[in-house]
Amino acid sequence: MGCFVMKISKKLQQIPPSGIREFFELVIGTKGVISLGVGEPDFVTPWGICESSIFSIEKGYTSYTSNKGLYELRLQIARSLKKRYALSYDPEREILITAGVSEALDIAMRTLLDHGDKVLIQVPYYVSYYPVSSLAGGVPVFIDTRKTGFRLTPALLEKHISKDVKAIILNYPANPTGVSYSKKELTALSRVFLRNNIVVVSEEIYGDLTYDFPHTPISTLKGMKGKTLYLNGFSKSFAMTGWRVGFACGPEEIIAGMTKIHQYTMLCAPIMGQIGAIEALSGSKRYLVEMKSEYKRRREFILGRLAEIGLECRRPEGAFYVFPSIRNTGMGDIEFAKRLLKEKKVAVVPGSAFGLKGNDHIRISYASRMSDLREACLRIEDFLKNNAR
C-alpha cells in the first residue's frame, strides 16, 4: 500500500486529512446517540415532490437531461428569483443546474481560478471551501472572524485584500455559525468588492431559513449582479439533500465555463431530482412556512437552554445551527465532543472541523425534533455539572 502514496497528486496530499474523522467514526459506531451533529433537515421531502418524481419514473423519465439541466427547471428558477427578489437571470444562458450546490461550488472554483490565484475564505468555513479552492489551484486567504462575532466587516475585508485576490466565497446564513447579514451590512461589504474588482461566489443555500429579517441575495445590490455568482439549491429549504439538485446563476461567461466542466464530469444532475425540483418550485409551498416556523421555535428553545446551562452563544440569524463557546468548560472542542458522546451519548461537531483556531466552539444543529433537543439539553446540562471545574 505504502508505495502508492508516491503516486497521489501533490495537490491532494497538501490537503490535510480531516482531524475529526476519528470522532465521526466514533459517533457512527455508538448506539443510542442523540445526534445534534447533523447538517440536514430532520423533515423528509414533502410528499408532493416525491410523488411527482415517482410518477415521472413510471412514465419513463430515466435519461440524461441537457447539460445545463431541464429547461423547465431553469425557467422556474428564473421566475422564482424574479418574483422573490426582482432578480433577472436568462434561463438559456445564465443558469446552470448542478448536482447539489457542492458541485456548483467546485466547478465555480475550477472555472475562476488559475494556479496561485488567491481566494478569500472566512473562518469558520463550511468544510469544502478550503479543499475545493485548493484543488482548483487557488491559494486560500483565511479571514479570522472570531473578534467580530463571526461576521465579515468591510474593515476585515480590506485587511485581507490584495491585488492577486480573485474571488471570495461568501456564505450566509452561514454553516456553522448561522450568521447572516442585513441589506445594509451587505451593501457595505459590496462596496469593498466593487472597489477591488473581486468575483463574489455567494453560497446562499440557507437563504430561505433566515428568521429575523428578509434574506437579500448580494447580487440584487447595485453593481453586484455582474460580479456575483449566486449559488443555491433545494437541499435545505425543501428538505431534499439526497436528491442532489443545486444551481448557479451568474454572468454568461462564468456559467459557460462552468457548463464546460460540468458536461465533461457530471454530465447533468439526476433527472429524477430535477423533476422533483420543478415540483418544489411550482407546487404548493405550505410546508415551507411550517418548517421555517418550526426551526425558528427550536432556535429560541436551544438559545434559552444554552443560556440556562451556561454556554455562551451568539444569536444566529439563520440556518439551523448554533455555535456556542465552550471556553469556560476548560475542555478543548474535540475533548468536549468525545466526552459528551461517551458519557452522555450526545453528538455535536467540534468547531475545529470548520477551520476554527482556538478549539473553543462546538456546532449544535437544531434540525432535530423537539423531544430530542429537550433530552439532549438535559444531558449536556448534566455533563457540565459532572465536569464542573
Place this chain on the structure above:
Amino acid sequence: MKEILEILEKDARSTPEEIAQILKKSVNSVKKDIKKLERDGVIIKYKAVLNKELIKDEQRAVRALIEVRIAPQRGHGFDRIAERIYRFPEVVSCYLLSGTYDLLLVVEGRDIHAVSSFVSGRLATLDNVRGTVTHFLLKKYKEDGDILKRVERNKRIAISF
C-alpha cells in the same frame, strides 16, 4: 395566542416554561394565556394520540361510519336531532354535511352486532331519522393528520456537515 396553540397542538406536553422560552415571553403571561384558552373552551382538553390499530380494546373493537338522513325540524333545523344522536356514548364523532345525506357518525362498539343493534334499535327508530347506511371500517391509515404506522427510524446519517 395563536402560536401557543400551534405549539400545544403539536405537543401538548410542552411546558409553560418551554413555550415562554420559545416565544420570548414571561412564564406567567404564557400561563395566563393558556388559562384563558382553556376557560374560553378553545383548548378542550389534553390527551394522548393513540394508534388504536395496535391496542385490543374489547369495548371499542369495531368502528363504523354511518350516513344518516334526517327530516329537519321547524325552528331547530338539524341541531336538536343531532344532539339527540351525539349524546349517545357509542357515537364518537358527529358531523353535519352537505350532499345526499345529512349527518355522518362515527360509531364504536364491541362487535358488529353491538353496532348494528345500536343502529337498528336506537338510531333508525328516532322520529326524524329517514334512513341510515352503515359502513364498517376495515383499516385506518391516517387520522387527524397522523399516519398510523409505526414511526420509521430516522434515515439520516448520525453526523454530517
